[in-house]
Amino acid sequence: MNKQPDDKILRYRPGQRMVHAVLAISFLLLLLTGLAILWRPLTIFDAGSISRYLHRLGAIGFMLVPLLYLVIDWRGAKELIIESFTYDRDDWAWMKRSRQYFFGRAAGMPPQGRLNAGQKIHHAGVIIMSFFVVASGLVMWFGRDVLTQNTLAATVIIHDISMFVLTVLLVGHLYFTYVYKALSGMTTGYIDRTAAELEHAKWVKEIDSHS
Numbered sequence: 001m002n003k004q005p006d007d008k009i010l011r012y013r014p015g016q017r018m019v020h021a022v023l024a025i026s027f028l029l030l031l032l033t034g035l036a037i038l039w040r041p042l043t044i045f046d047a048g049s050i051s052r053y054l055h056r057l058g059a060i061g062f063m064l065v066p067l068l069y070l071v072i073d074w075r076g077a078k079e080l081i082i083e084s085f086t087y088d089r090d091d092w093a094w095m096k097r098s099r100q101y102f103f104g105r106a107a108g109m110p111p112q113g114r115l116n117a118g119q120k121i122h123h124a125g126v127i128i129m130s131f132f133v134v135a136s137g138l139v140m141w142f143g144r145d146v147l148t149q150n151t152l153a154a155t156v157i158i159h160d161i162s163m164f165v166l167t168v169l170l171v172g173h174l175y176f177t178y179v180y181k182a183l184s185g186m187t188t189g190y191i192d193r194t195a196a197e198l199e200h201a202k203w204v205k206e207i208d209s210h211s
């Protein structure tokens with residue numbers, strides 16, 4: 001096994017990065033084809049009903065994500081779910097000062113674990129909203145013929161609102177990835193130790209105590 005360089009810390013294992021890639025690609029496919037279905041100016045890209053087929057393809061990829069995660073990296077999937085919904089004192093203190101973090105100043109923020117409070121909120125939001133997108137999508141896919149007009153209209157509203165919230169979350173996700181130069185965690189799997197110590201001090205301490 002390759003030795004980890006002293007100035008780097010392993011953030012995401014290969015399986016986690018692969019699952020994230022499936023999530024990102026399937027979500028973007030869903031978003032683009034969803035907009036093409038919804039928004040008239042984009043129907044120029046909707047030759048025949050190709051967007052509808054691609055939308056279903058994206059939906060299959062998106063629904064496979066939790067299953068893939070559980071099969072490929074059970075420990076990572078469990079950590080993600082538990083940590084996204086567990087908030088301690090430092091997390092609440094961090095949230096109170098999140099304005100500072102928003103503007104790229106992590107120094108002096110309350111110490112954080114593997115996920116900072118903002119990431120926890122993002123990931124929890126993704127899990128909850130994905131549930132609504134998938135559930136309402138499946139109802140439209142397979143239940144269209146048996147639903148009343150009103151139920152169908154309510155299902156469409158739930159589908160569109162949850163997709164909108166996921167898109168807003170993605171904009172924030174990309175903003176923080178850029179501001180904190182976090183991309184290497186998902187491309188190479190490693191991040192700089194100094195950055196990890198600054199943003200995830202409790203996590204680094206825990207890793208060091210095991211090594």
Ligand code: HEM
Nearest residue numbers: 011016020023024027080123126170173177182183185186
């Ligand atoms: C399209 C471009 C995307 C980029 C560049 C990107 C970037 C990243 C990065 C750098 C991380 C690691 C952050 C860290 O913990 O240090 C991450 C994690 C994560 N991202 Fe994305 N992301 C993208 C799309 C998405 C989408 C579309 C979603 C959800 C719909 C998403 C959900 C997540 C989740 C849940 C994690 C945590 C993964 C885990 O713990 O296994 N990302 N992303």
